[in-house]
């Protein structure tokens with residue numbers, strides 16, 4: 008086993024963090040066995056591992072999160088600057104100079120950028136927080152706060168107004184504010200970033216990686232978790248791979264390639280990354296005149312993803328991709344169709360008008376949605392997996408119910424719920440203790456798989472999936488895309504996939520629509536030149552229904 012210990016030969020003075028023999032189990036489920044690694048001052052460590060490998064758990068231990076003590080604590084020791092630490096809560100960790108940005112956001116929507124950054128500065132004093140929340144910061148020196156918030160934002164190199172309300176900004180900006188809050192504290196020594204780039208565009212991710220380097224150069228150490236392995240090789244000084252509860256590899260990233268990392272993560276050889284394989288020709292050809300869904304002049308008022316005037320038709324039985332740069336409106340389209348943000352214009356389903364702003368009607372008509380926001384709208388976090396998977400189908404379609412007395416009484420069919428949950432746990436390889444595990448206690452990638460299972464269980468005739476592989480590890484991406492394709496081919500489900508990864512769309516879709524400035528600029532076949540996609544994304548030209556280019560600039 009390659010433990011690549013060369014990094015550890017550096018003098019102890021340089022080492023900020025030493026994780027020594029750390030183990031953790033949740034109620035008999037052993038997640039970490041014997042984890043050992045070190046991190047030097049001013050260095051960036053990339054922490055990788057499959058979904059459910061225990062990365063977030065390890066970071067929660069480091070940060071003294073309450074859930075660790077509540078579930079029986081941990082074994083082993085953590086040293087900071089050579090001294091054992093055992094934080095009883097995150098406040099202790101903050102005082103010791105550790106900052107953490109979690110997978111889920113903890114910002115307050117009705118507060119501005121500056122106010123949110125300020126709350127972190129004051130969060131070690133709970134009495135101040137309550138005062139602040141009560142009086143909405145009226146007694147605080149706002150000009151000073153804004154200056155300080157602006158400094159933190161400038162360090163990150165992004166352009167965000169300190170007066171903007173968090174509820175009105177795109178998700179990528181929220182991520183930057185979370186990070187700005189952590190670096191705004193004077194005594195910060197170590198920052199943990201748990202999948203910060205999952206919600207960022209490529210260019211935003213670049214900015215963040217650059218900012219991480221600046222922070223490291225100023226002496227701050229960083230632990231960076233990401234499933235985008237090229238970010239690990241390009242931004243990190245060293246890599247630590249977790250598998251089966253132990254560290255499989257700890258070594259400098261120099262000379263390490265992505266394929267090697269993927270193999271260390273899954274513990275076997277990975278098939279050579281297939282060139283884009285276009286779908287086989289389907290036995291059933293979709294027809295231009297058999298339209299399942301149509302949007303006319305659709306607009307959606309979703310913060311950061313405004314849809315202005317979208318027109319498109321979806322052929323029955325196809326997989327339609329929707330791509331485009333972040334903030335251009337691609338995420339707004341499914342959220343609008345499902346009535347989750349204020350929407351206008353017209354929609355038709357199976358030739359009949361479909362009401363706008365009416366989620367229940369969309370669900371009843373057989374339209375299902377897997378949101379990009381799995382924790383916000385995707386899951387009932389305090390319910391078990393089987394309940395989550397069956398919930399919509401039960402509420403909307405009366406599935407998973409046993410009926411008595413001519414339907415007067417209906418009782419939940421626990422056996423049927425267990426069966427459907429077990430089917431998807433197996434098919435999607437959801438890592439869990441059983442179908443009764445609470446969704447809150449699943450890892451991020453496995454929560455995403457439950458969201459997909461929940462949609463499949465409705466047997467929808469139209470399935471909308473937004474960023475289906477976000478947070479999914481490199482080995483499981485194909486599994487998720489194959490599951491979508493299988494549902495399309497075996498059940499005839501028409502699918503719309505919204506994704507920021509063009510290659511992902513090209514590998515599974517029949518046609519791909521590109522959104523720019525809140526409109527559809529063109530629809531291309533998957534085998535079209537990448538340059539053509541680029542021109543549509545950049546808004547250089549539009550392509551009309553007969554394939555003519557209309558130059559825009």
Ligand SMILES: Nc1ncnc2c1ncn2[C@@H]1O[C@H](COP(=O)(O)OP(=O)(O)OP(=O)(O)O)[C@@H](O)[C@H]1O
Nearest residue numbers: 033058059060061062063064448449450451452453
């Ligand atoms: N509070 C909890 N109670 C019980 N089990 C838990 C709890 N939190 C996490 N787990 C389990 O611990 C395992 C590791 O989860 P963790 O979130 O640490 O994984 P991860 O490596 O961060 O995965 P991902 O890449 O999907 O985010 C998972 O199998 C999860 O179900």
